[in-house]
Amino acid sequence: MIRPWSLLLVPALLTAAPTPKNLSPEGTVGRHIELFNAHDLEGFLALFADDLEVAEVPAGGSAPYGKARLRELYAARFKANPDLHASAEAQMVSGDFVIQKEKIKGRAGKEPLVAVTIYQVKGGKIVRMWGLRD
Numbered sequence: 001m002i003r004p005w006s007l008l009l010v011p012a013l014l015t016a017a018p019t020p021k022n023l024s025p026e027g028t029v030g031r032h033i034e035l036f037n038a039h040d041l042e043g044f045l046a047l048f049a050d051d052l053e054v055a056e057v058p059a060g061g062s063a064p065y066g067k068a069r070l071r072e073l074y075a076a077r078f079k080a081n082p083d084l085h086a087s088a089e090a091q092m093v094s095g096d097f098v099i100q101k102e103k104i105k106g107r108a109g110k111e112p113l114v115a116v117t118i119y120q121v122k123g124g125k126i127v128r129m130w131g132l133r134d
Contacts, residue, residue, distance in 0.1 A: 025121035026091070029098040032119075032126065037085050039078040045071055049125040056131045057118075081108050089114070096120050 023031060028047055035044040045067050054065040077084060083106030090101040097120055104113045120128040 023124050025096055025098050025119070026093045028121045028124055028126060029091075029100060029119050030088075033086050033088060033102075039082075039084070041071065041075055041078060044074065047124070047126055049122075049127040052126065053128045054131075055129075056133050059133070081106055083108075096122055 032044065032047050035047065048067055048070060050067050052065045052067060052070060084104070085106045086102050086104045088100050089103050092099045097118060099116065099118050101114065101116050104115065107113065116132040118128075118130040118132070119126050
């Protein structure tokens, strides 16, 4: 039997659960890594703005990238690399920006990759990413 007072707890529990809109930039990037590691493509994509911009530094300026392209790339990566896993080795946060040194393991036939990525997060969505290359 459901007690009427227990129904009052449901809205409180739902508002207490973090959603992408109320995650901090650091929380959004952390959640991005969790969903990447779970190979949860839809959850992973939900953290990106539809008009995401991606660039490599020092190669030059950014360009619209969009979730459609991200979906295409990561669906293939998750399928081809069932052991794909990322971890944050170091992180710095400044306002909307999260700078993270990441280690990516489980790339089929390849050595682990160490990369530095700068994320710009607004309203719980990753709007820009810059990958630093040697």
